Structure formats: structure tokens, C-alpha cells
Amino acid sequence: MTALAWLIPCALALGAVGLVAFIWALNSGQFQDLEGSGWRAISDDEDDKPQS
16 A cells, blocks of 8 residues: 555656656647658758768
């Protein structure tokens, strides 16, 4: 029974941390351009490569 007294608050705290991280990601624009990164990865444009 004491294990549940520790595990339930730990689970709620981890869930709260995950929710805060998700809200932070939403507000910081992480999900604004979902397709752009994928297209840049397979794009073969010479302009995207760093110049050495």
C-alpha cells in the first residue's frame, strides 16, 4: 500500500511534466511546419549545403 502512495503522485508528476513540455512545444512553434523538414532532408538543392 505504501508503494501506491509513492507511485500515484510520481505518475501524476510525470504526466504534468509531459503536459508542460507539450504546451511549451506548441507555443514555441515546433509544429508549425510539419512537412518542410522532411522535404529539406530529401531535397537535393545545392543552395542548402554549407559552403566550405
